[in-house]
Amino acid sequence: MKKKLPNSIIISVLLILLALVLVWGLSRQKTVDIKTANLNIHRGPGIDYPTIDHTQRQRYHVISKRNDWYKIRITDHKYGWVASWLVDRKKPLGHVSRLSEATVVIDAGHGGSDSGAEYKDSKNSRYMEKTYTLQLAKKVAAALRLRGCHVIMTRDNDRYVALKPRPQLAESAHADAFISFHYDSSPQRNEGTGITTYYYHRGTSKQLAESLSAQFDNLPLTNKGTDFGNFLVIRDNTRPAILCEMGYINSRKDFHHIKSFSYQVKVANDVVKGLNQFFKQ
Numbered sequence: 001m002k003k004k005l006p007n008s009i010i011i012s013v014l015l016i017l018l019a020l021v022l023v024w025g026l027s028r029q030k031t032v033d034i035k036t037a038n039l040n041i042h043r044g045p046g047i048d049y050p051t052i053d054h055t056q057r058q059r060y061h062v063i064s065k066r067n068d069w070y071k072i073r074i075t076d077h078k079y080g081w082v083a084s085w086l087v088d089r090k091k092p093l094g095h096v097s098r099l100s101e102a103t104v105v106i107d108a109g110h111g112g113s114d115s116g117a118e119y120k121d122s123k124n125s126r127y128m129e130k131t132y133t134l135q136l137a138k139k140v141a142a143a144l145r146l147r148g149c150h151v152i153m154t155r156d157n158d159r160y161v162a163l164k165p166r167p168q169l170a171e172s173a174h175a176d177a178f179i180s181f182h183y184d185s186s187p188q189r190n191e192g193t194g195i196t197t198y199y200y201h202r203g204t205s206k207q208l209a210e211s212l213s214a215q216f217d218n219l220p221l222t223n224k225g226t227d228f229g230n231f232l233v234i235r236d237n238t239r240p241a242i243l244c245e246m247g248y249i250n251s252r253k254d255f256h257h258i259k260s261f262s263y264q265v266k267v268a269n270d271v272v273k274g275l276n277q278f279f280k281q
């Protein structure tokens with residue numbers, strides 16, 4: 001004959017199990033210390049959502065995470081979203097701008113087995129487009145990160161990246177801007193010169209192109225303004241997306257600047273200014 005377990009034992013076991021589940025649940029809930037004062041709290045996970053509050057006390061409970069934004073509890077029944085990279089910063093950010101709350105994808109054209117266009121000097125040495133798009137992309141990324149911006153690079157070394165994954169990265173990150181860097185090339189060397197900023201989609205992409213292009217007047221190469229361009233990385237892109245041809249690599253005059261540190265730094269500063277302008281709109 002089977003003996004039945006007393007009810008009191010069953011209830012005790014159930015209570016212990018319940019307590020364990022509760023402890024496990026609480027231990028999984030993350031709290032964050034927000035070191036940067038007065039961070040914007042948005043209604044949703046992104047800068048396009050209205051600001052509903054600012055951070056005040058130091059410690060918040062994180063409920064969930066989406067698009068690299070934290071959903072935090074402001075009061076018992078009030079929730080909002082903050083940019084996780086600003087919360088997680090070790091050094092508090094001095095100046096919080098809309099740019100610091102933005103996610104920007106920086107795309108260095110070509111890479112790896114795809115070297116892009118090239119410049120050949122009088123000794124027949126070859127200088128490849130992929131080298132200079134990466135140098136520029138790294139400087140732009142560093143300048144943006146200095147302002148707190150969340151930067152994602154499609155590549156940060158000399159490796160092959162197919163075209164399609166580049167806009168897909170902007171989509172999955174829900175990027176606020178996608179900027180692709182390239183250098184132009186003319187059929188005959190030394191025939192082409194200058195900078196062109198391309199958009200495919202009208203609306204925010206065209207606005208982004210205009211905001212950046214307006215900053216390029218201080219560069220030593222002719223700024224040829226904005227134009228429509230049918231490039232896959234900006235065409236098959238649902239986020240604001242542009243492609244910048246920052247000079248002709250097979251022009252001796254243009255290449256002299258393209259390879260120079262000071263030109264690259266100037267472009268990086270212009271991109272910061274242009275994005276600031278774009279996010280203010």
Ligand SMILES: [Zn+2]
Pocket residue numbers: 109110116117129182183
């Ligand atoms: Zn190219």
